[in-house]
Amino acid sequence: MQRISVVGTSGSGKTTLARQISQRLAIPHIELDYLHWEPNWVEVPNDVMRDRVSQSLAGDRWVVDGNYSIVRDIVWPRADTVVWLDYSWLVVMRRILWRTLSRVVTQQEVCNGNYETWQKSFLSRDSILLWAIQTYGKNRQKYQALLQESDCTHLNFIRLTSPAVTKDWLLSL
Numbered sequence: 001m002q003r004i005s006v007v008g009t010s011g012s013g014k015t016t017l018a019r020q021i022s023q024r025l026a027i028p029h030i031e032l033d034y035l036h037w038e039p040n041w042v043e044v045p046n047d048v049m050r051d052r053v054s055q056s057l058a059g060d061r062w063v064v065d066g067n068y069s070i071v072r073d074i075v076w077p078r079a080d081t082v083v084w085l086d087y088s089w090l091v092v093m094r095r096i097l098w099r100t101l102s103r104v105v106t107q108q109e110v111c112n113g114n115y116e117t118w119q120k121s122f123l124s125r126d127s128i129l130l131w132a133i134q135t136y137g138k139n140r141q142k143y144q145a146l147l148q149e150s151d152c153t154h155l156n157f158i159r160l161t162s163p164a165v166t167k168d169w170l171l172s173l
Contacts, residue, residue, distance in 0.1 A: 001025065001081045001173075002062075003080050003081070004021060005064050005065075005076060006021070006063065006064070006085070007066070007082060007143060008084055008087070009067075010135065011092050011095045011099060011132050012087050012091075012092050012095065013087075013163075014066065015033075017065070017166060017170070018031070020170055021083075021173065024170065025061075027061040027063055028061065028062045028063070029063050030056045030062055031111070032065065032066025032068050033110070035049060035056060036049055036068060037111050038112060039112055039114065041126075049071060050071055053071040054074055057074065057075065080155065081155065082152075082156075082158070083158045084157070085160055085166065086140065086143070087161065091162070091163065092136060093132065096129060096132045097129065100129060104118055
């Protein structure tokens with residue numbers, strides 16, 4: 001495992017796991033949210049995102065986390081491994097609720113000077129909680145289908161179905 005893509009629904013723990021993999025394997029960690037979001041939650045244009053990702057993945061060793069379909073055709077052909085955090089709905093919802101509450105209360109930066117707020121997190125159509133609820137089932141179907149495609153046969157695919165399984169797998173690296 002030299003080039004690893006960590007995927008999963010919002011709140012599943014992609015970034016946390018990618019950081020842990022990065023530390024254990026001593027390889028760079030690339031967080032797609034940092035390449036996608038500018039200050040004030042401004043999304044970069046798709047061509048800028050694609051350029052940023054291409055440049056970030058120029059090295060021979062990395063772990064990248066994120067679900068951005070606009071760059072999957074850049075990430076997955078270069079990757080040798082995809083790690084899918086396929087946790088239960090209850091685990092994901094509990095994690096994202098706790099993470100969001102914690103970020104709002106502590107004013108922890110998410111990325112590039114962006115912060116979650118009560119308004120944005122709990123009362124907005126742009127709520128990460130709402131996004132997670134709406135995309136959970138779609139993401140599970142999407143990754144199951146994607147990994148059956150012929151252009152993914154070069155990938156070592158690792159499906160982790162619980163935090164305990166993930167912990168054991170990480171310790172085995």
